[in-house]
Amino acid sequence: IFFRRPRPESSHIWRFSLSLQSIPTHMLTSQDRELLAQKGITEEQLNRQLADLKHGFPFLELEAAASVDNGGIFAPTETERNLYLAAWERYLADPDHEVVKFVPASGAASRMFKDLFAFLDGESETPADAFTQTFFENLPNAPFLAALDAALVKLHGQDSAALVAAGEHKKVVAALLLPEGLNYGRLPKGLLQFHRYPTGARTAFEEHLIEGVNYAATGRRVQLHFTVSPEHRALFEDLAQKCAPVFVQNEGVQLDITFSEQKPSTDTVAANPDGTPFRNADGSLLFRPGGHGALIENLNDIDADVLFVKTVDNVCPDHLKADTVTYKKVLAGLLVTLQARAFAYLEELDMGDVSEERLGEMLQFVEQDLHCHSDAAQALDGLELLDYLYCRLNRPMRVCGMVRNVGEPGGGPFLAHNPDGSVSLQILESSQVDMSDPAKKALFEKGTHFNPVDLVCGLRDYNGEKFNLPDFVDPATGFISQKSKDGRELLALELPGLWNGAMSDWNTVFVEAPLTTFNPVKTVNGRHHSPLSRRRCSPWSLLAGLLGDRGSTCLLPLPGAQYSAGLRTRQLERIFTSSGLPLPGSRLSCTHPAGRTYPSLDPQGCERCRGTQGSGRDQAYQSTPRSHTLPPETEVQQPSTLGTQRRILPYPRADSLSDAPPPR
Numbered sequence: 001i002f003f004r005r006p007r008p009e010s011s012h013i014w015r016f017s018l019s020l021q022s023i024p025t026h027m028l029t030s031q032d033r034e035l036l037a038q039k040g041i042t043e044e045q046l047n048r049q050l051a052d053l054k055h056g057f058p059f060l061e062l063e064a065a066a067s068v069d070n071g072g073i074f075a076p077t078e079t080e081r082n083l084y085l086a087a088w089e090r091y092l093a094d095p096d097h098e099v100v101k102f103v104p105a106s107g108a109a110s111r112m113f114k115d116l117f118a119f120l121d122g123e124s125e126t127p128a129d130a131f132t133q134t135f136f137e138n139l140p141n142a143p144f145l146a147a148l149d150a151a152l153v154k155l156h157g158q159d160s161a162a163l164v165a166a167g168e169h170k171k172v173v174a175a176l177l178l179p180e181g182l183n184y185g186r187l188p189k190g191l192l193q194f195h196r197y198p199t200g201a202r203t204a205f206e207e208h209l210i211e212g213v214n215y216a217a218t219g220r221r222v223q224l225h226f227t228v229s230p231e232h233r234a235l236f237e238d239l240a241q242k243c244a245p246v247f248v249q250n251e252g253v254q255l256d257i258t259f260s261e262q263k264p265s266t267d268t269v270a271a272n273p274d275g276t277p278f279r280n281a282d283g284s285l286l287f288r289p290g291g292h293g294a295l296i297e298n299l300n301d302i303d304a305d306v307l308f309v310k311t312v313d314n315v316c317p318d319h320l321k322a323d324t325v326t327y328k329k330v331l332a333g334l335l336v337t338l339q340a341r342a343f344a345y346l347e348e349l350d351m352g353d354v355s356e357e358r359l360g361e362m363l364q365f366v367e368q369d370l371h372c373h374s375d376a377a378q379a380l381d382g383l384e385l386l387d388y389l390y391c392r393l394n395r396p397m398r399v400c401g402m403v404r405n406v407g408e409p410g411g412g413p414f415l416a417h418n419p420d421g422s423v424s425l426q427i428l429e430s431s432q433v434d435m436s437d438p439a440k441k442a443l444f445e446k447g448t449h450f451n452p453v454d455l456v457c458g459l460r461d462y463n464g465e466k467f468n469l470p471d472f473v474d475p476a477t478g479f480i481s482q483k484s485k486d487g488r489e490l491l492a493l494e495l496p497g498l499w500n501g502a503m504s505d506w507n508t509v510f511v512e513a514p515l516t517t518f519n520p521v522k523t524v525n526g527r528h529h530s531p532l533s534r535r536r537c538s539p540w541s542l543l544a545g546l547l548g549d550r551g552s553t554c555l556l557p558l559p560g561a562q563y564s565a566g567l568r569t570r571q572l573e574r575i576f577t578s579s580g581l582p583l584p585g586s587r588l589s590c591t592h593p594a595g596r597t598y599p600s601l602d603p604q605g606c607e608r609c610r611g612t613q614g615s616g617r618d619q620a621y622q623s624t625p626r627s628h629t630l631p632p633e634t635e636v637q638q639p640s641t642l643g644t645q646r647r648i649l650p651y652p653r654a655d656s657l658s659d660a661p662p663p664r
Contacts, residue, residue: 032285039287040265049268053491054275057478059434063423065447066402066413066510072371072425073402073413073449073510076330084333085326088215091306091336095219100304101212104295104498105190105205105236105312106229106262112192112524113177113185120173127169134525136164139172143196144182148172151181188232188312191239194521195317204521205236207315209243213253214321215328216308222247223256226312227298230261260301266294268493270483278490286485291494293478296502300469302459306332309455309499316519323516327401331456331511335399338369338509342393343462349390350462356381362389370507371415374422396467396506400427400499401454401513405447411500412447413510419476425508427451427499431479449510452518453499457506469502477501 028043036046066072076084091097110117115131127133139145139160149159152175156163160172175181184192190208193201202210205226212222228236240257247253267287270278278286299307308328316324345362348354354362359381366372366389377388402413416426428444435441460466478501479494496502 029283031283035285035287038264039267040263041267041287046269049493050271050275050277052478053269053271053480053493056480057476059440060426060428060432060477061417062428062433062440062443063415063417065443066415066425067448068512070415071368072415073512074334075512076334081326081330084330084337086333087337088329088333091332092218097218097306098223098304099216099218099306099308100223100225100302101208101216101308101310102299102302103190103208103224103226103310103312104292105188105226106232107189107312108229109187109189109192110185112189112521116173116177116524117185120170120177125170126167131523131525132169136169136172138525139164141196143201144176144184144193145196146201147182147193148176151175155180187235188229189521190226190228190312191232191235194313194315197318203239204312204315205239206243207317208310208312209247209255209257210318211310211315211321211324211328212308213247213251213255214325215332217253220252221254221256223258223304225258225260225298225302227295228259228261233259233261260298262289262294263297266290266297266495268495270485270493271491273489273491275491278485278488281486286490288483288492291479292498293473293495293500293502295498296469296473296495299457299459299498300466303466305458305460306335307457307459308332309453309457311453311520314452314454314518314520316516320516320519323514327511327513327517328454328456331399331401331454331513334509334511335397335456335458338399338507339397339458341365341369342397342507346390346393346462349386349393352386354386359385359389362393366392370424370509372422372424372507374420376421393507394461395472396469396503397458397508398503398506399456399509399511401452401517402449402510403452403513403515403518405450406515411497412444412450414444414447418504419474425510426504427497427508429479429497429500432477432500449512451499452513452520454513454517455499472503472505474501474504477504 033043036043064070064072068075092099115129116135119127119129119132127136142148145160152159152163152172155175156168156171158166163169163171177183177185179186190205191203194204194207195202208226209222209224212224216222216224226236236259240255244255244257247255266289268290270286270288272278280286299309342365345365348358349362363377363385366377370392372392374388377385380388400413405412411427411429414426414428415423416428417423430444433440433444435444459469473496475496477496479497481492481494483490483492496504
């Protein structure tokens with residue numbers, strides 16, 4: 001349970017005045033100082049953390065939910081997408097550019113199996129709850145079935161089918177979760193087999209390698225970096241050694257895979273409910289991992305020009321990779337396009353001799369393309385405006401894919417007020433908003449999109465020097481959660497989230513991406529039931545969540561199928577084309593809030609849905625409030641690749657090299 005306590009308006013000044021008063025120096029024991037030295041944490045950092053735990057963090061002030069309609073989310077046209085695709089291909093063609101894919105992969109998979117653990121520890125020998133029953137119903141289709149059956153034969157002399165038929169369900173679950181079997185209950189998600197193919201099953205780690213080859217290869221080299229836990233690093237390194245030769249042999253691509261661990265210096269101290277330091281039974285201070293926001297230090301150590309960030313469990317099977325690859329390139333192409341323009345402006349500002357007209361153009365770029373507004377900036381001129389623009393442009397940049405909100409938990413894109421008085425694009429979590437205020441809660445719930453953690457980051461300045469990323473963290477955006485240890489309640493501190501407060505002071509752009517690019521696995525049954533994770537999913541299943549409700553609903557004549565009228569025809573075509581099925585030619589009808597039904601033979605919906613003044617697709621998707629400026633050399637028409645199925649690297653598992661090679 002995350003919570004925060006409001007602070008006065010002068011929270012940033014007040015928090016600093018308190019930070020040095022939490023633990024007097026004489027109260028630290030020699031054991032405390034030795035522990036701090038081992039972790040690389042200063043006494044000032046310790047006291048600042050305790051002050052945060054005691055006094056909480058301020059809620060963030062929302063301006064609006066970012067959307068396509070208000071320009072906070074950029075919905076590129078097909079022509080623009082192709083231009084950004086071309087821009088990224090040109091960028092990759094330069095061997096001097098360093099591109100890295102960054103995957104936080106230390107997350108444990110234990111929560112995926114919590115219901116199976118409950119069954120294993122329970123008294124019933126047969127599945128009684130719906131979740132466990134569903135697991136066994138779908139077990140024959142599980143990607144890990146072959147590995148599980150091998151473990152069961154070794155342990156019990158029978159495979160899963162035979163044991164289930166004999167009512168030995170717990171033996172099957174135990175072989176899946178416990179160390180004597182596959183040990184999935186203790187492994188990180190990256191090492192679990194997520195998808196099954198004719199050539200064998202692939203882990204999430206292997207799927208990320210394939211993705212990286214398809215959009216992050218410079219020359220014949222692909223750089224990937226995974227953050228892992230110390231206890232699992234050797235397992236990841238062994239798998240990487242098996243995978244790398246496969247890519248060299250099949251594709252002539254050299255994989256450069258590196259690993260890092262969360263730094264001890266990013267751990268945070270725990271506190272008692274009254275804000276005093278929590279101590280273990282032996283009297284030592286209790287430190288806990290600082291959350292994914294701690295990884296800003298790992299990211300800061302990477303020497304790269306452009307860096308892709310994606311969570312380890314969000315990987316698509318091959319038949320859905322086309323959209324993922326395409327939109328990753330679109331995001332990256334937009335990033336380098338915006339970066340090139342920002343760098344050109346910064347070089348002019350560095351020279352100092354800039355006309356008022358040119359300064360106005362730069363301010364327009366900041367406000368319209370980077371979507372950062374400041375009332376104070378409107379009153380600036382001359383050197384003051386030059387200084388403001390230089391500070392605003394000379395910072396890291398990120399382009400983030402956002403997908404339509406279909407009820408998934410997690411943060412979303414918003415316009416939020418910053419401590420300096422400006423308003424900029426931020427990725428916020430619900431715990432950062434005062435939900436006790438009905439107006440703010442309503443504003444948060446108006447969000448049309450959510451954050452799938454699909455980022456492309458620019459890490460260098462206009463001189464080619466790396467930014468020091470911790471300088472751009474907002475320290476007032478941490479999280480506090482209630483935990484317990486040894487039966488005692490405690491307060492745990494999480495650092496500002498990696499894509500939340502840790503990147504708060506970056507220049508940020510949001511881009512709408514299709515839901516097919518978001519395919520997380522949160523539970524073991526998610527592999528079977530998420531329509532985006534099925535090996536052979538029905539295109540009808542894919543339609544259900546492509547868009548949010550915009551006030552009108554198109555009903556397709558299929559059992560129980562109700563879909564939004566805003567469904568874009570090109571998305572529909574891609575889904576059916578990739579599935580080898582014809583487009584539906586059935587009669588459609590649109591039911592509107594007023595209750596009247598409008599017949600239509602048009603797959604796009606009725607005339608009212610398509611009206612330019614209505615609430616349907618054309619208004620929602622074809623109106624683009626802003627369009628990012630492209631450099632002259634990119635303003636050429638490129639053939640569209642979005643309507644056809646792109647070739648995705650067919651990669652077999654390393655342990656299946658003895659099998660026949662995959663189809664080319």
